[in-house]
Amino acid sequence: MRILVIHQYLWSHYKGKIYSELQKIVDKHKQDELLVLQTSINELTRAKLGPADRSIHQYNYQVLVEDYYENIPNWKRAQKMLYWVRKFKPDVVNVSGYYEVAMNLVVFYCRLVGIKVIISVDSTEDDNPNIWWKEAIKRFVVNRAHGFFNYGSKATEYMIKFGAKxxxxxxxxxxxxxxKILSIYKEALPDREKKKEELGLRPFNFIYAGRLxxxxxxxxxxISFKSLGNKDWGLIILGDGAEEQKLKxxxxxxxxxxxxxxxGQAWYNVPKYTALADVFILPSYSEPWGLVVNEAMVCSMPVIVSNKCGSAHDLVKQGENGYTFNPYDTNELTEVLRKFVEKPEQIKTFGQASKEIIKKYSPEQVAQEMYDGFKKVTHEN
Structure with missing residues (x-):
């Protein structure tokens, strides 16, 4: 079985780990071969988060263009992708999403020549305004696929709506x-109080990590944090972006x-700051998944996640390891924050619940399920 994966950014460290685990599985089957095409090095909005760490990509890969994703025209992406499809001659191709012209051309080409297609889906129905003609195009592309790698149950609901079986x-x-995340976090813990004092942090802290x-x-x-008015609790905002000055x-x-x-910090520095906080918050209006929630839960943290984030529906067990909330309702968020302010003793029990829940969300498990999926669509035993 020859497996071709087409992905957007080499920078994606979490994908690097998953593909590395997939390579280990493939290597155990001498008749199989894996090739991952990384379209670009990174995207411009993450340019400040450090360069791509090639050492974590322990799998067979090719970078199609050594540039930022946004700088590569669709025709050039498509040309290079199709070149490798013809050269590698895969039995199955896994493309990322259904919204990019170049990826969709690969899907149509593969269907034309009899190559199986699996689409990776990180979108949910809540992500963006659903315009009828765009939804029609999505439906058309989705119905060309033989299978789907979905980032959570909300993505599955969306695909089922489009006609996926x-x-x-x-x-x-x-x-x-x-x-890796847990290792970095644990290394930082012994200096927690010293670092908190250096940064002038309060005894307890909420933390947000992401682009502004x-x-x-x-x-x-x-706004919600301001309403708390509690001097024992602080809020760490880790990141930079277009909204930074407005927020300050x-x-x-x-x-x-x-x-x-x-x-903003490189991904491998984020757990060092997570170690200074007590409760993680992801308040996004829209988020296909939100891998920072995984990272916080690996570090045994309670999580407060907007119900517009895909991970909220799979990772957050209400009243057990955290809470979800309506991101448009600041009063609701304030009340959720207050649950931890009034009962800080529940931080530890919620954190332990997070640690247990996140165990099955591992790169090893994802890689195995991907491999099993490739086998299924190619009808190999």
């Missing part, structure tokens, strides 16, 4: 490098105390 759902999982963009809804998070101005103008802004 339940037996075509080959994966409902998404993972980070659990072991309007869709991430950090503005409403600040709000804090200054409204004299919101206890907020600490920290510049």
């Amino acid at each position: 339940p037996e075509q759902i080959l994966l409902e999982n998404n993972a980070v490098d659990n072991q 963009m309007a869709i991430k809804n950090v503005a409403n998070l600040l 101005q709000y804090v200054a103008d409204n004299q919101v105390e206890g907020v600490k802004f920290i510049e």
Whole structure:
């Protein structure tokens, strides 16, 4: 079985781990071969988060263009993708999404020449406004696939709506490098109190980690935090982006105390700051999944996640390891924050629940389910 995977960015460290695990499985079967095409090095919005770490990509891969994704025209992407499809002669191709012209051309070409197609889906119905003609195009592309690797149950619901059959759902999982994240977190813990003192942090802290963009809804998070008015709790905002100055101005103008802004970090530094906090928050208006939730749960943290994030529906067990909320309702978020402020003793029990829940969301498990999916669509035993 010859497996070809087409992905967008080499920078995606979590995918690097999953593909590395997939390579290990493939190597156990001498008749199988894996090739991963990375379209680009990174995307422009993540340019400040550090270069792609090639050392974590322990699998057979090719970078199609050594540039940022947005700088590569669709025709060039399609040309290079189709070149490798013809050269590698795969039995099955896994493409990322159904929204990019070049990827869709690969789908149509594969169907034309009899190559099986699996689409990786990170979208949900809540992601973007659903315009009828765009939905029609999505439906057309989706119905060309033989199977789907979905990032959670909400993505599956979306594909079923478009006509995918339940037996075509080959994966409902998404993972980070659990072991690496936990290792970095544990290394940082002994210096936790010292570092908190250096940064002027409060005894307890909520933390948001991600880009500072309007869709991430950090503005409403600040409004909700301000309403708490508790001097024992602070808020760490880790990241940078277009909204940074606006958010800082709000804090200054409204004299919101206890907020600490920290510049964006490379992925391997984020757990060091997670170690300084107690409860993780992802307040986004829209998020296909939100892998930062996985990372926080690996570090045994309670999580507060917007119900517009895909991971909220699979990873958050209400009242057990965290809470979900309506991102448009600042009062609701304030009340959820207050649950931890009033009962900080539940932080540990919620964190332990997170640690247990996240165990099955591992790169090893994702890789195995991917391999099983490839075997299923190619009808090999």
